[in-house]
Amino acid sequence: MTALLSVRDLSKHFRGLAAVSRVNFDVNSGEIFAIIGPNGAGKTTLFNMIAGAMPPNGGTITFAGEQIGGLRSDEIARRGIGRTFQVVKPFPALTVEDNVVIGALMRTNSLSDARTTASEILTKLDLIAKRDQIASSLTLPDRKRLEVARALATKPKLLLLDEVMAGLRPTETDRIVAILRDLNKTGLTILLIEHVMRAVTALASRILVLHHGAAIAQGTPEHVLRDPAVIESYLGAEAL
Amino acid sequence: MTNIWYHTNWRGKAICLLLLLAFVAAPIVADRYLLSVLILVFYFAYLGHAWNLLMGFAGQLSLGHALYLGLGAYTATALWTLFGVGPWIGVFIAIPVAAAAGMLVGWLGWRFAIEGVYFALLTIAFAEFTRIGFDHLGITGASAGLFLSVSSEGADKWWNLGGGPLLYYYISLILAVAATVLVAGLRQSSLGYRWLAVREDPEAAQAVGINIFRARMIAMLISSSMTAVGGVFYGFYYRNLFPSQVFDIGRSIELILAPIIGGLGTIFGPVVGAIILTPLGEGLTGLMQSLGINAPGAKLIFYGIMLMIIISLRPDGVWPWLARQMGLNGSRK
Numbered sequence: 001m002t003a004l005l006s007v008r009d010l011s012k013h014f015r016g017l018a019a020v021s022r023v024n025f026d027v028n029s030g031e032i033f034a035i036i037g038p039n040g041a042g043k044t045t046l047f048n049m050i051a052g053a054m055p056p057n058g059g060t061i062t063f064a065g066e067q068i069g070g071l072r073s074d075e076i077a078r079r080g081i082g083r084t085f086q087v088v089k090p091f092p093a094l095t096v097e098d099n100v101v102i103g104a105l106m107r108t109n110s111l112s113d114a115r116t117t118a119s120e121i122l123t124k125l126d127l128i129a130k131r132d133q134i135a136s137s138l139t140l141p142d143r144k145r146l147e148v149a150r151a152l153a154t155k156p157k158l159l160l161l162d163e164v165m166a167g168l169r170p171t172e173t174d175r176i177v178a179i180l181r182d183l184n185k186t187g188l189t190i191l192l193i194e195h196v197m198r199a200v201t202a203l204a205s206r207i208l209v210l211h212h213g214a215a216i217a218q219g220t221p222e223h224v225l226r227d228p229a230v231i232e233s234y235l236g237a238e239a240l
Numbered sequence: 241m242t243n244i245w246y247h248t249n250w251r252g253k254a255i256c257l258l259l260l261l262a263f264v265a266a267p268i269v270a271d272r273y274l275l276s277v278l279i280l281v282f283y284f285a286y287l288g289h290a291w292n293l294l295m296g297f298a299g300q301l302s303l304g305h306a307l308y309l310g311l312g313a314y315t316a317t318a319l320w321t322l323f324g325v326g327p328w329i330g331v332f333i334a335i336p337v338a339a340a341a342g343m344l345v346g347w348l349g350w351r352f353a354i355e356g357v358y359f360a361l362l363t364i365a366f367a368e369f370t371r372i373g374f375d376h377l378g379i380t381g382a383s384a385g386l387f388l389s390v391s392s393e394g395a396d397k398w399w400n401l402g403g404g405p406l407l408y409y410y411i412s413l414i415l416a417v418a419a420t421v422l423v424a425g426l427r428q429s430s431l432g433y434r435w436l437a438v439r440e441d442p443e444a445a446q447a448v449g450i451n452i453f454r455a456r457m458i459a460m461l462i463s464s465s466m467t468a469v470g471g472v473f474y475g476f477y478y479r480n481l482f483p484s485q486v487f488d489i490g491r492s493i494e495l496i497l498a499p500i501i502g503g504l505g506t507i508f509g510p511v512v513g514a515i516i517l518t519p520l521g522e523g524l525t526g527l528m529q530s531l532g533i534n535a536p537g538a539k540l541i542f543y544g545i546m547l548m549i550i551i552s553l554r555p556d557g558v559w560p561w562l563a564r565q566m567g568l569n570g571s572r573k
């Protein structure tokens with residue numbers, strides 16, 4: 001297996017605060033890789049650097065053999081990294097369909113092609129019945145799904161998902177898990193940040209645990225979730 | 241456009257065609273005064289489209305469009321009075337001049353992340369600087385103004401925009417219709433969708449591969465170019481130009497009223513807004529004149545009141561509501 005994404009010594013600080021410090025990991029082509037850790041651990045900041053929303057202060061990010069650290073987010077999106085936002089960012093006044101059409105327009109200039117792609121993806125994510133609704137009128141779980149749909153419409157090689165299952169009911173979580181597994185089978189590599197352990201264990205082949213900006217453990221779920229440091233800092237009483 | 245036309249129901253098509261027919265035939269029955277009001281309706285619909293493209297679609301507030309209007313007007317009229325270059329050629333020089341100014345304003349604003357209200361202030365500042373510059377530019381008459389003579393060779397010919405009201409009537413009508421068709425086409429293009437994305441959420445737009453700087457610059461390029469053409473029309477229609485009038489912030493404000501009242505970010509909003517607002521404003525002016533009242537600010541106060549009433553009743557503008565009332569589909573457009 002080859003690494004699709006390689007992160008080396010990646011660091012970001014906000015004034016005094018080291019939000020991410022010297023983090024290393026590889027995501028292999030075709031795998032589902034999870035990042036977990038308590039709130040404020042630096043997970044979203046790590047995503048923002050990979051997606052180009054903010055430049056790193058140190059370290060390198062290599063995607064498909066190319067250095068992408070410090071590129072603009074539209075340049076990174078075009079290289080094949082799709083992302084969702086933890087605090088959802090739909091295009092609020094537009095319809096669900098138009099939100100996804102805009103994603104699809106990254107790969108084509110033809111509106112009818114973009115609409116075809118959009119309706120396939122909306123069907124896959126159970127949003128097709130709501131295609132004509134205005135995005136701002138959706139419930140939060142639907143908006144989270146819309147985030148995924150819009151990112152998928154750009155036909156990424158790597159999909160970054162930031163807590164898309166937060167706030168979902170268990171049945172909804174299972175549905176998303178099944179959808180992500182399907183997508184992964186078609187060759188999509190997924191990097192996900194998730195608090196819902198039920199989803200993490202169901203999906204991830206490997207896990208990275210962040211704590212105060214540093215990676216404290218990394219490996220297969222069986223290995224990582226038994227690690228005493230992880231249990232103490234993150235899983236805590238819940239796991240014991 | 242083909243798309244919108246195709247998806248419009250028969251009622252929408254019929255109303256559209258009837259209205260167009262009525263405007264084309266209007267000069268048969270309309271007197272000079274009515275024609276002059278209609279010319280202003282078309283003129284404001286046209287400029288409204290230009291401004292709406294930048295604000296309503298790409299989400300960038302300009303309160304300094306008088307800059308492009310004035311540069312267009314001055315470039316074409318100066319070319320004519322100084323060098324005898326007619327407006328049909330002059331307009332192709334006026335466009336790049338105004339567009340260059342637009343690109344400069346856009347570049348400064350968006351390159352250095354001057355957003356929202358601060359960007360609007362930047363646009364005002366540029367229009368004001370330019371006004372002061374023209375106040376001291378001797379070659380165009382400085383603050384004393386630039387006048388188009390009616391007696392010089394060929395000045396009364398249509399190819400020098402020297403005809404009577406009928407010529408201006410049809411030119412303004414063509415401008416308004418062409419702008420509507422252009423805007424409808426852009427709205428339905430991938431570029432139009434990109435603009436909406438940038439307007440709705442720049443960060444999310446960038447995350448789906450949109451170069452937001454470029455999208456905004458293209459909107460500015462088209463908007464300032466269109467406004468320059470309106471400026472050429474203005475210069476030759478009024479046949480005199482004063483920096484204090486053409487670059488005035490009042491000019492920038494009056495051209496944004498029609499799209500706001502009609503419906504920001506809609507295709508027909510600027511047209512509907514201009515049809516509602518302009519006759520009322522002109523009617524008020526006429527009424528005050530016949531009553532012998534001389535209050536130059538009255539029209540602006542009236543526009544302000546209209547704006548408050550309509551925005552409080554129909555925050556999305558008149559057009560989306562009107563389209564629903566008339567049973568037209570696609571009212572959000």
Ligand SMILES: Nc1ncnc2c1ncn2[C@@H]1O[C@H](COP(=O)(O)OP(=O)(O)O)[C@@H](O)[C@H]1O
Pocket residue numbers: 014017019037038039040041042043044045046
């Ligand atoms: N734009 C920012 N400016 C300043 N501090 C930030 C910014 N973004 C995140 N932080 C801080 O960085 C730390 C990590 O945040 P974040 O990456 O959002 O954590 P997580 O996603 O793991 O909950 C937090 O202490 C947060 O307050």
Ligand SMILES: [Mg+2]
Pocket residue numbers: 043044045086
């Ligand atoms: Mg987070």
